[in-house]
Amino acid sequence: MVMEETNTKVPSPIGENKIRLDAREKVTGAALFADDIQFGSGLLHARVKRSPHPHARIISIDTSKAKALPGVKAVVTGEDYPGYIGLYLLDRHIFCRDKVRYVGDPVAGVAAKSEQIAEKALQLIEVEYEVLEPVLDPEAGVSPEAPLLHPNLEEYEVANFIFPEPGTNISNHFKIRKGDVESVWDECEALVERKYHIPHIQHVPIEPHVAIAKVDETGEVTLWGSSQSPFAQRNLIAKCLGISQSDMRVIAPYVGGGFGSKAGVSMEALAVVIASQVKGRPVKLLLTREEEFYTAFVRQGLVAYFKMGCDADGRLLAMENKFFWDAGAYTEYGVNITRASGYSSSGPYEVPNVKTDSYCVYTNHPVGGPMRGFGMPEMHAGLEQCIDELARDIDMDPVEFRRINCLKTGSVLVTGSKMHPIGLTQCLEKAADAIGWGSKAPPSAPNKKRGKGIALMWKAPAMPPNAGSSAWVELAEDGTLTVGVGGQDIGQGAFTVAAQMAAAALGVPYEWVRIATPVDTLYSPYEWQTVASRLTWSMGNAVVNAAKDARRQILDLVAEAWEEDPQNLDIVNGIVVSYKSEREMPLKDIAIYGLPKPDDQGWLGGPVRGRGNFMPSYITGLDPETGQGERAVVHYTTGAQAVELEVDLDTGRVEILRGVSAFDVGRAINPELVEAQMEGGFVQGMSSALFESMQLKDGVMQNPSFVDYRIATSTDVPLDLENIIVEVPQDDGPWGARGVGEHSMVPTIPAIANAIYDAVGIRMEGPPFTAEKIYLAMLDAGIVK
Amino acid sequence: MAFHRITFNVNGELEQADVPSNMTLLKMLRENLALTGTKNGCAEGECGACTVLMNGEPVNSCLVLAVECDGAEIVTVEGLAHDERLDAVQQTIIDAGGVQCGFCTPGILISARALLDRNPQPSEEDIRIALVGNLCRCTGYVRIIQGVQEAARI
Numbered sequence: 001m002v003m004e005e006t007n008t009k010v011p012s013p014i015g016e017n018k019i020r021l022d023a024r025e026k027v028t029g030a031a032l033f034a035d036d037i038q039f040g041s042g043l044l045h046a047r048v049k050r051s052p053h054p055h056a057r058i059i060s061i062d063t064s065k066a067k068a069l070p071g072v073k074a075v076v077t078g079e080d081y082p083g084y085i086g087l088y089l090l091d092r093h094i095f096c097r098d099k100v101r102y103v104g105d106p107v108a109g110v111a112a113k114s115e116q117i118a119e120k121a122l123q124l125i126e127v128e129y130e131v132l133e134p135v136l137d138p139e140a141g142v143s144p145e146a147p148l149l150h151p152n153l154e155e156y157e158v159a160n161f162i163f164p165e166p167g168t169n170i171s172n173h174f175k176i177r178k179g180d181v182e183s184v185w186d187e188c189e190a191l192v193e194r195k196y197h198i199p200h201i202q203h204v205p206i207e208p209h210v211a212i213a214k215v216d217e218t219g220e221v222t223l224w225g226s227s228q229s230p231f232a233q234r235n236l237i238a239k240c241l242g243i244s245q246s247d248m249r250v251i252a253p254y255v256g257g258g259f260g261s262k263a264g265v266s267m268e269a270l271a272v273v274i275a276s277q278v279k280g281r282p283v284k285l286l287l288t289r290e291e292e293f294y295t296a297f298v299r300q301g302l303v304a305y306f307k308m309g310c311d312a313d314g315r316l317l318a319m320e321n322k323f324f325w326d327a328g329a330y331t332e333y334g335v336n337i338t339r340a341s342g343y344s345s346s347g348p349y350e351v352p353n354v355k356t357d358s359y360c361v362y363t364n365h366p367v368g369g370p371m372r373g374f375g376m377p378e379m380h381a382g383l384e385q386c387i388d389e390l391a392r393d394i395d396m397d398p399v400e401f402r403r404i405n406c407l408k409t410g411s412v413l414v415t416g417s418k419m420h421p422i423g424l425t426q427c428l429e430k431a432a433d434a435i436g437w438g439s440k441a442p443p444s445a446p447n448k449k450r451g452k453g454i455a456l457m458w459k460a461p462a463m464p465p466n467a468g469s470s471a472w473v474e475l476a477e478d479g480t481l482t483v484g485v486g487g488q489d490i491g492q493g494a495f496t497v498a499a500q501m502a503a504a505a506l507g508v509p510y511e512w513v514r515i516a517t518p519v520d521t522l523y524s525p526y527e528w529q530t531v532a533s534r535l536t537w538s539m540g541n542a543v544v545n546a547a548k549d550a551r552r553q554i555l556d557l558v559a560e561a562w563e564e565d566p567q568n569l570d571i572v573n574g575i576v577v578s579y580k581s582e583r584e585m586p587l588k589d590i591a592i593y594g595l596p597k598p599d600d601q602g603w604l605g606g607p608v609r610g611r612g613n614f615m616p617s618y619i620t621g622l623d624p625e626t627g628q629g630e631r632a633v634v635h636y637t638t639g640a641q642a643v644e645l646e647v648d649l650d651t652g653r654v655e656i657l658r659g660v661s662a663f664d665v666g667r668a669i670n671p672e673l674v675e676a677q678m679e680g681g682f683v684q685g686m687s688s689a690l691f692e693s694m695q696l697k698d699g700v701m702q703n704p705s706f707v708d709y710r711i712a713t714s715t716d717v718p719l720d721l722e723n724i725i726v727e728v729p730q731d732d733g734p735w736g737a738r739g740v741g742e743h744s745m746v747p748t749i750p751a752i753a754n755a756i757y758d759a760v761g762i763r764m765e766g767p768p769f770t771a772e773k774i775y776l777a778m779l780d781a782g783i784v785k
Numbered sequence: 786m787a788f789h790r791i792t793f794n795v796n797g798e799l800e801q802a803d804v805p806s807n808m809t810l811l812k813m814l815r816e817n818l819a820l821t822g823t824k825n826g827c828a829e830g831e832c833g834a835c836t837v838l839m840n841g842e843p844v845n846s847c848l849v850l851a852v853e854c855d856g857a858e859i860v861t862v863e864g865l866a867h868d869e870r871l872d873a874v875q876q877t878i879i880d881a882g883g884v885q886c887g888f889c890t891p892g893i894l895i896s897a898r899a900l901l902d903r904n905p906q907p908s909e910e911d912i913r914i915a916l917v918g919n920l921c922r923c924t925g926y927v928r929i930i931q932g933v934q935e936a937a938r939i
Contacts (some may be wrong), residue, residue, distance in 0.1 A: 019879060026887030027875040027894060029822015029862035036821035204922055206826045206834055207888040256824070256888025257922050289827035491886030491923045676882050676928065683925030706831035706920065714916040714926045719909070721927055 010667070013500045013510040014735050017672040020496040021515065022254070022489060032253045032518070034226045035210045039282045043212075044073055046274045046285040047118035048267075049108040049125050050295065051100035054136070054364035054699025055147070056129035058098060061108060065124035071117035074277035075125070077108045081273055083240035086332030087232065087264045089164065089171055090157040091150060092367075094240060094269045100129070101149055101329030102366050103700050104295035109274040111283045134364035134699055138324035139303055141169040141361040149329070149362040159464065162335045163624055171327065172335035172360040174342030176414055176627035179353030181318040188309030188317055190393035196382030197766040198302040198749075199693040200326065203371050204711055207256020208292045211268040213275035214282040220247045221272055227252040228263040228488055229529040234521045236265045237272055253518040258490040259684075260370035261297050263531045264333055293704035297369020298694060300334050301326035302378040306386045308351075314396045316405045318353035321345045323379065327360045327368040334368035335360045337375035340462035343622065343632050344376065346414035347383045348424055348458035349405045354414050356627070364699050370531055376459045376746045377685065384455040384750030385763060398754070399432045402456055407638065416628040423664035423728035424638040428456060430724045431662040435642035447649045450657075451759025454642040455747035460633035461532035461739065465619035469535075470525035471542040473502055473550045473610040479574050479588035480512040483546070486519055486527030487539040492741050493673040494535045498543045500669055501734055505547035506610075507571030508587065525611075533637065533739025536669060538614055540734040545612025554590060557605040561595035616732075635730055637738050639663030641682065641747040647759045649784050652775025654756060656686055656717075662724035663743055667736035674740055675723035681744025682721060687712035689749040689767045791855040795820065796864030804851040811835045811846040813854075814861060822862040822891045826920070833919035836892035837861045843899040845918075862891035865898060874898055874936040881932035885923035893919045897933045906937055 025031040063075040078095035085092050095106050108125050112118035135141040135149060146169055150156070154166035164171045185191065211225040221243070227233060230250035238248040255262055267287060275283040287296065305322040323341055327334030338360035345356040391401035406428060411419040432438075435452055443450040461467075472484040483502045489495040499513040516524065527539060551571060558576050559566040568580040576585045589595075594605025622629035644658040661678040668674040691710040695702040703709045729736025749767050757763055762777045778784045786805045793800055795818060802817055811828070814820040814837070823846055826834030830848040837846045838860035865872040871879075874897045884890055893916060900907055900915035907915065912933045913926075921929065 020884065022887065023879040023884050024871075026884050026890050027862075027871065027879055028866055029820070029891050031887050032821075033824070033888065035825065036815075038819055038821075205886070205888070206832055206920055206922055207824065207886070208826065255886060256826075257886045259922065286825075289829060289831070493885070672882050676885065676924065679927055680885065680923050680925040683927075684922065705829070706827060711920060711922065712925070713920065714913045714930065717926045719927055719930065721925070 010735050011504045014504045014669055018500055018510050018670055020493050021499055033256050034224050034253055037224055042281055044111040044281050044283045045115040045118050046109055046111045046271055046283050047122050048106045048270055049122045051105040051107055053100055053129055053131050054103050055132040055134040056100050059128040059130055062126040066121040069121050071113040072121045074111040074274055076274050076277055085236055085240040085265055088159045088162050088336050089332050091332055092330040094273050102364055106270055109270055111274045111278050136699055138326040138361035138363055141363050169362040170359050171331040171362055172338045174339045174358040176342055176345055176354050176356035181320050181353045181355045184317045184353050189312040190390050191309040192386045192389045193307045194386055196304045198378040198381055200301045201299045201688055201692045202293055202694055203259040203261035205257030208287045209267050209296055210286045211271040212282050212284045213271040215276045215279050217279050222249045223272060224251045225268050226255050226262055228258045228490055230519050230521050231486055231526055232529045233265050233268055237269050250521045251518055255488055255490040259372045263370050263529055266297050290704045294701040298366045299371035300368025304382045306382055308386055310390050314394055314401050314404050316349055316351045319346055319351050321356045323358040325360045326363050326365055328363055328365040330367045331360050333370055336462055341375040341379045343415050348407050348456050348638050350407055350411040372742045373746045374462050380457050380746050381749040385753050388754045399437055402428055406456055415632045417631050420635055421728050422638055423726040426726045427640040427662040427664055431640040431642040431660045434660040434722050435644055443646055448646045449759040450646050451755040452644045453751045453755025453758055455750040456640050457746035458636045458638045459743050459746055460636045461534045463532050466615055467528035468615035469527050469539040469542040470613040471546040472525055473546040475591035475608045477592050479586055479591055481508055482514050482516050484516045484525050485539055486524045487535040488519055488530040490530055497536055497669045501540050501543045502547045505544045506551050508574040533741040536737050536739050537733045541614035542612045544734045546610040549612055550608050550610025553608050561604050563598050635738050637740055637743050639743055641751045643751045643755050645755045652771040654690055654769055658718055658720040660722045661744055663740050664726040664728050665740045666730035666733050666738040667727050668725050669737050671725055674725055677740050678723040678744045679721050682748055683712050683717050685745030685748025689752045689769055691768050693768050789852045793854045794858045808851040809847050810849040810851050810854055813851040820861050820863055824888055824891055833892045834889050836895045838895055838899055843896050862894055873939055877935040878932035881928045883924055883928035883932040889919055889921040893929055
């Protein structure tokens with residue numbers, strides 16, 4: 001690991017590799033996940049009847065036989081729940097009412113005394129469908145002849161930065177019109193025009209989705225779940241059911257992997273609605289692995305067209321991009337991925353002329369949700385290959401080409417705003433150095449070819465302009481700290497980083513800090529969602545503000561009691577010290593009971609609780625016709641990855657030999673956790689590049705199991721993964737930090753694709769680069785016979 | 786549904802239970818004994834999150850019926866530490882940074898323990914093969930493999 005030298009001094013334990021707070025409970029089996037909570041014999045088990053058709057009208061649902069089955073406590077359909085739910089576009093009912101729009105769409109739910117009885121009841125529910133023509137391709141979906149999946153699109157409630165086109169299957173159309181692309185194509189020395197197809201993939205957390213709901217007699221709802229978004233679930237489910245947000249309580253213990261699939265509301269509302277029919281009884285809905293594959297949010301598919309050109313000196317002159325997002329049956333989340341890919345559609349380059357049309361298209365495919373990278377891995381997959389091709393077309397080294405064009409501090413972005421301080425060039429150079437760019441080692445065997453590839457990336461947190469965070473910090477009798485947060489530790493280490501920040505901002509040892517878990521919307525402070533790689537930055541700011549608030553309370557109190565100026569006081573290792581009088585007092589003697597007044601006649605202070613919040617205030621909108629605006633996003637995290645690999649000419653198998661990741665994280669609060677994100681993301685990206693694809697045939701997923709949907713295993717990964725931290729501070733980040741959770745899988749597909757090209761001279765229309773596909777492409781190209 | 790009385794040892798303690806014929810070892814551990822450290826990731830023997838030791842061998846507890854455990858000795862993740870002292874591989878996986886969300890961790894630790902018991906000096910390849918049935922989506926495996934290597938060294 002290489003650390004960039006920065007001049008700012010940071011207090012301990014910022015920048016230290018503290019062992020994660022939750023490590024011990026996670027290795028002993030003590031860590032509690034939602035399905036581990038014991039509800040006793042009153043627990044009912046829910047199962048969901050799902051559509052077997054990609055597109056059909058519901059003619060009738062007969063639940064009478066299911067209701068008559070002994071042990072069945074409730075059967076629900078969409079009939080009694082007319083509300084719409086969705087994050088940015090409210091286009092989905094909890095249970096289908098008139099139509100089903102994908103295979104797996106929930107039609108009815110059952111609660112019963114056992115899973116077996118619930119499963120049997122599902123078989124007794126009779127649904128009559130009129131099968132309708134499906135839309136199975138996003139490009140076909142935008143044509144005027146396509147069947148209309150949401151005829152009442154114009155009636156849906158929608159966020160003001162999303163632009164549906166009623167009367168079509170387009171639920172968002174995001175445009176960039178910067179400069180004039182048409183005027184410069186003739187000036188281009190080289191032009192590349194390509195089409196890429198990125199398949200749907202699944203998030204595949206090892207913990208399946210689970211939700212346990214209980215509705216009491218007064219209508220108050222409690223929901224326990226594996227959740228990245230307890231507060232968003234509180235808000236969205238309450239809105240949909242027409243109840244008060246304060247009557248909806250979400251309790252979210254540890255999350256066994258999320259990657260976006262447990263953000264927003266996915267299956268949780270089903271459990272709530274079923275539970276509302278059996279008041280007082282907890283009802284558990286646990287997705288089977290098969291359901292996890294074909295009904296949980298997917299990473300939506302993408303058909304992407306790129307046209308880009310540069311001059312003879314290698315300067316990018318123009319880009320024209322068209323993205324057709326295969327966002328599935330409901331695009332409540334996909335609409336914002338469409339937007340994010342639009343305002344990032346230049347890639348991390350300064351390009352004077354850009355025209356982009358990014359379309360979010362309804363199809364009869366599974367529902368697209370946010371997956372690690374939020375559209376960026378899909379978009380960069382093609383874009384970063386085109387960049388490589390352009391460089392080669394003008395006989396320029398791809399690293400040099402990127403060095404010339406990549407964003408620098410002050411560069412004009414595709415949306416017209418200016419780039420904040422950025423370390424992308426350093427990331428590029430360090431990644432290239434580490435992989436040994438320019439030198440080629442001989443392959444390990446005569447039937448193998450070796451290659452190297454590199455790719456850059458950028459990504460901003462994609463969220464509403466006013467997504468907020470809050471936190472509190474409370475001291476106990478012994479002077480230790482409990483920090484309340486509403487963000488979630490989904491494995492990334494958010495709690496550990498929050499504890500480090502609170503310790504540093506208040507002045508206590510890291511070991512004195514604990515996080516108030518589980519996150520519980522009744523007691524925990526508000527957090528928008530654990531998404532967008534925003535916690536270190538946004539929740540971090542709230543935690544720092546809360547710790548500073550507690551610190552101020554303590555120092556003001558001590559100053560008054562000691563008759564000193566707070567300026568001369570400090571808190572060091574849990575002890576209040578005066579640099580003037582050299583008095584000292586441990587926090588434990590102050591935190592709860594305060595201090596005697598200087599004249600000893602009475603007391604000062606009281607229990608210390610600091611509070612803090614954070615919300616960006618500076619985000620402006622973008623012009624809907626041009627996508628231009630002052631500041632569309634809070635910041636961009638940028639970086640580079642490089643790989644060295646071998647292609648087996650006999651089998652087509654690609655073996656990754658080495659990987660390098662270099663990201664500008666602003667400031668690494670816990671460098672080892674940052675590296676762990678880079679490494680885990682690299683392998684997830686590698687897995688998506690080499691193995692993963694939801695095979696959708698007529699809307700039906702053909703491979704909904706770990707046997708047929710392969711993810712990387714312990715035998716697939718190179719141990720030689722180098723992680724390079726670059727630190728160009730973020731002006732409004734805690735100690736300069738910005739997020740890096742998602743970014744590490746953004747450039748992996750194109751880095752691997754560029755290395756495959758370097759090795760054997762072939763390019764594919766899209767991942768996964770399976771042995772079979774590579775071998776057949778090599779056959780086509782005459783590389784093997 | 787027929788019930789069967791079985792006697793078995795879990796983490797060094799003798800247990801007796803009346804279990805239905807179709808109950809899996811995973812379900813018995815999690816629901817009857819509240820040993821929820823053993824995780825249910827797929828219930829079809831593909832992810833390894835439910836791995837436990839049965840008579841010293843790692844098994845997917847979702848594919849073992851509880852009735853098969855009559856007379857067996859079972860070790861779950863809760864049984865790895867003794868007297869609040871972590872097993873070596875628990876400590877080395879923490880130190881190597883091999884824990885993220887923690888859902889695959891119990892199964893991985895059991896597979897690693899089984900490997901180290903039968904092969905105290907495993908090669909890197911041995912470790913990879915021993916863990917190939919334990920899927921992890923967070924870490925990328927590198928730090929887990931390094932943690933097991935370190936456990937073998939000490």
